Every structure is written in C-alpha cells, then in structure tokens.
Amino acid sequence: MPLEKYEKDLIALAERAWANPEPGFREFACSQSQVEYLREMGFTVSTNAAGTTTGYVAQWGSGKPVIAILGEFDALWGLQQKADVPVPDPEPGKEMGQGCGHHLLGVGAIAAGLALRDIMQEKGYAGTVRVYGCPGEESGSGKAYMARDGLFDDCDVALTWHPANFHMVCSGSTQSCIQCYFRFKGVPAHAAGAPHLGRSALDAVELMNVGVNYLREHMEDSDRVHYAITNPGGGSPNVVQAFAESRYLVRSTTNPKCERLFERVKRIAQGAALMTETELEIVFDEGRSNTVPNFVLEDVMDEAFRELGVPGYTAEERAYAQRFKDTFDVSGQLSDLPGSVRDKDRLAENIRSSALCDYYVETDHSDKCEMGSTDVGDVSWVTPTATANLNCYSYGAGAHSWQWVAQGKSSIAMKGMLQAGAILARTAEKLLERPERIDQARKELEKRLAGEKYKCLIPEGVSPHYFD
Numbered sequence: 389m390p391l392e393k394y395e396k397d398l399i400a401l402a403e404r405a406w407a408n409p410e411p412g413f414r415e416f417a418c419s420q421s422q423v424e425y426l427r428e429m430g431f432t433v434s435t436n437a438a439g440t441t442t443g444y445v446a447q448w449g450s451g452k453p454v455i456a457i458l459g460e461f462d463a464l465w466g467l468q469q470k471a472d473v474p475v476p477d478p479e480p481g482k483e484m485g486q487g488c489g490h491h492l493l494g495v496g497a498i499a500a501g502l503a504l505r506d507i508m509q510e511k512g513y514a515g516t517v518r519v520y521g522c523p524g525e526e527s528g529s530g531k532a533y534m535a536r537d538g539l540f541d542d543c544d545v546a547l548t549w550h551p552a553n554f555h556m557v558c559s560g561s562t563q564s565c566i567q568c569y570f571r572f573k574g575v576p577a578h579a580a581g582a583p584h585l586g587r588s589a590l591d592a593v594e595l596m597n598v599g600v601n602y603l604r605e606h607m608e609d610s611d612r613v614h615y616a617i618t619n620p621g622g623g624s625p626n627v628v629q630a631f632a633e634s635r636y637l638v639r640s641t642t643n644p645k646c647e648r649l650f651e652r653v654k655r656i657a658q659g660a661a662l663m664t665e666t667e668l669e670i671v672f673d674e675g676r677s678n679t680v681p682n683f684v685l686e687d688v689m690d691e692a693f694r695e696l697g698v699p700g701y702t703a704e705e706r707a708y709a710q711r712f713k714d715t716f717d718v719s720g721q722l723s724d725l726p727g728s729v730r731d732k733d734r735l736a737e738n739i740r741s742s743a744l745c746d747y748y749v750e751t752d753h754s755d756k757c758e759m760g761s762t763d764v765g766d767v768s769w770v771t772p773t774a775t776a777n778l779n780c781y782s783y784g785a786g787a788h789s790w791q792w793v794a795q796g797k798s799s800i801a802m803k804g805m806l807q808a809g810a811i812l813a814r815t816a817e818k819l820l821e822r823p824e825r826i827d828q829a830r831k832e833l834e835k836r837l838a839g840e841k842y843k844c845l846i847p848e849g850v851s852p853h854y855f856d
C-alpha cells in the first residue's frame with residue numbers, strides 16, 4: 389500500500405479540516421496546515437494562488453509531463469453537526485460543516501501527490517507532480533481564477549476526485565454558470581402620504597423576477613435560472629423601498645450559451661429598472677465553465693480502479709452506515725442514478741440491500757450534461773481532466789446534508805479518501821508508463837473544443853472576493 393507511511397498524517401489533516409470548517413476563500417487554517425505539510429514532505433509550495441489568500445500550488449520534480457492533482461477544502465454554512473450522531477444535532481459554537489466532504493477531497497489530493505512522487509522516485513520517471521489547493525469551490529470558484537491566471541496552462545493532465553455515494557469514474561459534462569447581484573436603487577417615500585414621490589426598488593426586483601419567469605418558456609430545456617432575494621429593502625410596508633437586491637444564478641450547457649442566456653436576463657433587469665424608474669447596478673459574483681469530458685483519461689482511470697479495487701468494509705462499518713441509511717428514504721437516490729452507470733439494476737439492488745456502496749460501479753462514456761456546475765470545468769477547458777468518485781458515506785443522503793457532515797470523520801470516509809489518493813496516483817503512473825495516452829488525451833480535448841479557446845466567464849477586473 390503506497391500510502392501506508394503517510395496514513396496517520398493524512399487522516400489527522402482531514403480531521404483537523406473537519407473540526408475547523410471554513411468558508412470559501414477563508415480556509416486559512418486548513419490551507420496553512422496543508423501548505424506546511426507539503427513543504428515538510430519536500431514539495432515547493434507557492435501560496436496566494438491567483439490572488440486568493442488560501443489557494444496554493446505545491447510542486448515536486450521538474451520538466452514534462454506536468455501532472456496536476458486538484459484538491460478543495462471549503463465548508464458549507466448552516467451544516468454544523470456532531471460527528472457520528474445519526475440525528476440532526478448541531479455542534480454548538482459552529483456555523484458551518486463539511487457537508488460536501490471537501491476536508492477529504494483536499495487531503496485525498498495530497499495523498500495522490502505523495503504516492504505519485506514516491507512512484508516516480510522509485511521507478512525513475514521524469515516529470516512534475518503538482519498539487520493544487522483550490523479554494524472556494526462551494527462559493528467563489530477558485531479554480532476559475534486560477535485557470536484565468538494561466539496556472540494550468542503548462543499542465544499535461546489534471547486528475548481529481550470527489551467524495552460520493554458510489555465508487556466510479558465520472559463521465560459527462562456539467563453546466564457552465566454565471567452568478568450576479570442585481571441591485572436596484574429607488575427613491576424612499578411615505579407609502580401612504582406621498583407614494584407618488586417614491587420609486588420602489590422592491591417593485592423592480594419583483595418585476596425582474598416576473599420577466600424572468602416568462603423567459604423560462606423560451607429557454608432550452610437544459611438551461612436553468614435560479615434566484616434569491618438577498619435584500620428586500622426592509623421590513624416595513626409603509627416605506628417605499630429605496631434599495632433592493634436579488635442574486636441570480638444562470639446556467640447553460642456551454643460557456644457561449646450561458647453568456648447569451650445571461651444577456652437575456654440582464655435585459656429583463658434593465659426593463660424592470662425602466663418600468664420602475666430605478667437605477668440598476670449589476671455586480672458580478674461567480675462564473676464557472678462547463679466540464680469538457682475526456683474519454684481517454686476516463687479509460688485510464690477505469691483501469692486503475694479495476695486494478696486497485698474499492699475499500700472493504702467491516703461488519704461494524706456496515707452497521708454504522710446502516711444507522712445513517714435509516715435516516716433517509718433511499719427512493720430518491722434510486723430514482724436519480726448517475727446517467728453514465730452501465731448496470732443500473734445492479735446499482736439499484738446494491739442500494740436496496742447494502743448500507744453503503746461496496747463495489748466498483750462501471751460507467752459508460754457520456755457526453756450528457758448533468759445539471760449543476762463545478763469549477764473543475766474551467767480546468768477541463770485548459771488541460772485534459774478526469775474525476776473519480778469514491779464512496780465515503782452510507783447510501784441515502786447526498787451531498788450538502790447533515791448526514792455527510794456526521795459521517796465525515798468515520799473510517800469509511802477515511803478509507804475513501806486514501807483509496808482516492810491511490811487511484812489518482814495509479815492513473816498518473818499509467819500515463820507515465822504509456823505517455824502516448826497523454827497525447828491522445830490532449831488531441832481529444834482539442835477535437836472537442838474545435839478551435840474554441842478558453843475564455844473565463846469571470847470578467848477581467850473582478851478579483852477573488854468574499855460576500856458575507
């Protein structure tokens with residue numbers, strides 16, 4: 389087992405990140421502990437990647453090929469939960485929790501970096517291993533800034549993973565998205581005494597929402613537009629609201645389509661401002677590119693999975709997982725199996741009969757765009773990219789749940805994390821064994837982009853930021 393000698397350190401790092409969850413772009417303690425560890429392990433680390441406080445790039449070796457391994461570490465607001473407790477039980481004094489398993493994700497990437505370094509040293513392979521500490525995945529889109537700044541330009545491949553409910557190679561695309569604030573400024577007035585003098589910013593927010601809801605009939609089925617009213621302009625109906633704000637998230641299957649859809653939403657906002665005689669300000673928040681799949685890399689990752697297999701679970705671990713599975717109706721999971729899964733009946737049977745995923749779930753190549761977005765998409769435009777999923781939890785609950793937070797320190801979670809490190813390292817080793825596959829992966833990317841160049845959806849001038 390290539391990771392045995394690091395196991396204790398890696399688990400301790402993940403446990404620390406679980407115990408001290410931090411929001412995107414403010415993962416100070418977590419980033420620092422990872423940077424220190426990687427330096428101790430002989431990596432050269434540059435910090436403040438792409439103008440972020442917490443992003444880093446750790447490097448070992450030199451020359452080609454350059455193999456990138458992507459990690460994340462941010463947590464989610466409102467998901468504070470005690471470890472191992474199978475009922476909702478918020479941990480006092482906390483406002484966040486590792487509801488997407490990023491405490492495992494980041495450390496799994498480090499595990500892969502260490503294992504790959506050791507393999508290269510032992511077998512005399514030339515090349516560079518890079519571990520990217522990518523901040524703000526849940527909010528912020530750290531990888532998009534890093535890609536915009538060219539940090540992946542000299543990479544030959546990028547490998548990553550995500551904690552999940554299944555052991556599988558991911559295939560298919562994800563949506564590109566743009567998130568912005570629409571701020572309307574009106575004129576305050578006494579709502580009864582002088583309504584004719586007021587211009588309501590809240591009216592503008594409402595009219596914009598109405599307009600967008602009419603737009604829905606005329607979008608493609610795979611487009612999505614979501615909104616939240618982030619500032620209704622106060623709680624008093626007796627004051628004409630002088631300021632109001634909504635936050636919009638616009639998604640489509642490709643970057644150019646997403647930009648066109650966003651333009652349509654913008655025009656509706658301008659119309660709302662015109663109707664209400666208010667002023668409109670649009671503040672850019674986030675942008676993420678669609679994921680470009682790479683079947684060549686998926687095949688190599690599939691081989692690594694088959695060779696190394698999935699972790700075995702003890703009776704005790706199965707009983708632990710069952711307690712969490714019992715908190716959830718698994719019918720939701722059964723009706724929403726990943727589209728690329730080859731044998732859906734087998735997976736459905738495993739979900740019904742087992743407390744957790746205990747086999748390698750084979751997938752087919754897929755070009756289908758899955759609903760949702762990740763900033764891994766930005767990396768995949770620049771360099772061939774593949775993602776593995778490793779089960780770290782019981783069946784039932786999905787990402788962003790208190791159940792995932794509660795199970796985040798379990799031996800099941802840690803086994804998934806360590807196996808992710810081993811599988812990513814073995815995938816990279818297979819590419820070093822047969823470097824022509826790196827060229828094939830690059831050719832596939834070029835073919836898929838068909839001459840289109842990567843253009844980050846985050847405009848120049850917008851820098852990594854944090855909105856409270």
Ligand SMILES: [Zn+2]
Pocket residue numbers: 488489490525550
């Ligand atoms: Zn995540």
